[in-house]
Amino acid sequence: MAFDYDLFVIGGGSGGVRAARIASGEWGAKVGLAEESRMGGTCVIRGCVPKKLMVFASGFPGIFEEARAYGWEVGATRFDWTAFRTRLESELNRLEEAYRNTLKTAGVTIHDTRATLVDAHRVRLASGEEFSAKHILIATGGRPFVPDIPGAELAVTSNEMFHLESLPKRALVVGGGYIASEFACILNGMGVEVSQYYRGAQILRGFDDEARGHVANAMQASGVDIHCGTDLMRLEKTEGGIRAVATDGSEREFDLVMYATGRRPNVENLGLDGLGVEIGRKGQIVVDRFSQTAVPSIFAVGDVTGRINLTPVAIREGHAFADTVFGSKPTAFDHELVASAVFTQPELGSIGLSEEAAREQEPIEVYATAFRPMKTAFIGKPDRVMMKLIVSKATRKVLGCHIVAPEAGEMIQLAAIAIRMGATKEDFDRTCAVHPTMSEELVTMRKPVRTI
Known part of the structure; x- marks a missing residue:
């Protein structure tokens, strides 16, 4: 059977782009890729990259303070959020274009639209156009999860944090993972009065207890008001902002409430029902060590598989997939001993x-x-x-x-x-x-x- 593509990739994030580039540019496969949003995915557009730039920006008050103590004359300082955000958006546009050019140079055909699976060898674009492919790679990543509580629509997630019209004066960050803790530090460094609610006993669950306790103590010393053993019951709109009613009985008002209580794999409405692709307990696509699903022609890499949700891991998984399927070099990425960093302060x-x-x-x-x-x-x-x-x-x-x-x-x-x-x-x-x-x-x- 003749196929339109040797490989069709659904998702233009780090893992999907790497797989497409290597399969086409290095191994000569005919590759198509569909992305319904912006090229670059979570990391480049609404994750690691803009977040790290915000981390840099939020660290300058401490640098100014230390400079004065070291004898430097530092005048009055003021953070201009609008100027920073404008420059940030320009940088993200540049990076997105770089991703596009990388794919084009490698010979990948880009479809700027949503794609879903029809069967084990066919995909359908939102336009109705269909393509056949010998292999299909799902690299749709994940999305922030907001619990279904009254007033949940009043909250934002990490996706919106890079595009705020203005910085709030009072912010509540809900969650205790690395995203929540990082944004609590970012906002605190930018001069926002920050509280952090987490239902567990200590933030940064999964990391070494002594290390996460050390981080929590430092965050509190710098002004972040951490409340462990505390969760939200509901949010209410008020004249002055958002009232947060918590499980500890407190009711406090904030200008912004950000939820960072975990992420879910993007598998909904992909057309996977009835194809035989196994979905795990947490909504992830189940794959073997070579990123292959229970359907031989369908593979998946990155956060949608729920293995290790880190950009470098998705990249290595995508590269290993391309080498295995198109390079006759069976390669399985080793998920043991993967280093990670939490960009708190x-x-x-x-x-x-x-x-x-x-x-x-x-x-x-x-x-x-x-x-x-x-x-x-x-x-x-x-x-x-x-x-x-x-x-x-x-x-x-x-x-x-x-x-x-x-x-x-x-x-x-x-x-x-x-x-x-x-x-x-x-x-x-x-x-x-x-x-x-x-x-x-x-x-x-x-x-x-x-x-x-």
Whole structure:
């Protein structure tokens, strides 16, 4: 049977674009790609990239304060949200065009519309046009989830945060994950009075307990009003803003309420019903290690599969898919030991097992330190940095590394290389320190603080 395309990709985010580019540009496949929104997907348009730029913007008040303490004369400062947002939107437009040009250069045919599946080898565009494809890749990502409570329509999600007409004076962030915590820090740094409600016992569930406690303490010290064990019951519109009625009995008024209580895979109305594609308990498309669904011609990568919802993971999954199917190079991305960073203030960098997970697995040694970094200790600020290594007693391998510090994301990327290679604690010990740096503490912790 002759097909219109060798591969048709549904979704123009990081994973779908990488798969399409490699399949077409490197392996010579005839590829079509449909994207109903903006090219670049969540990360480029409404996620990692604009968020990180907001993180940078929100950090300048602290920089100005430190500069004064170091002897610099810094005049009055004011944050112009409109100027920042205008420049941000211009940058996102540039990046979207870059993604488009990358696909065009690789020979991919772009369809700027929604596509759904008709059967295992056919897709239908919103225009009604249909195409056949030997292989179909679903890379539709995920979307923010807002619980069904009274007044939920009054809240915004991370999608809208980059396009606010103006900054609120009082904001409530609902959720305790990395997106919620990052935006709480961003708004706080921009001068907004921020509260954060989370129904759990501590924010950043899933990360090392000691590390997330360190982040929470730092956030509270900087002015974020964190309320754990607290959830919203309803939202009400008032003359002055939005009244938030919480489970702890409180009723407070805010100018903006942002929900960041998780994300859901984009699988609705894709035409998957009856095709035999398995959908998991959390709405994700179930795939094997090669990103193949239960239907041999249909594959899926990225957040829609619910494996590890990180942009670099989606990219590697998309690349591995293209190499496997079109390059005759069977490749499965290894989802073990994937480093991550939470861009709170301070940042949290993490790879491998938390102390809690490791001690359930085997006997371990814990090496940890907390200290005042030179830069801010010099000017009397109480900031503290935390570094932690989890070590197997049996093999001496470093099972996990957790850093809470400015630029922790940069540090954990380099530590991840050593840990992926199977470095032992003695390998760390043999590494000469770079002095004076914060990261030198990773190679100077000689005695465990706990043996479990």
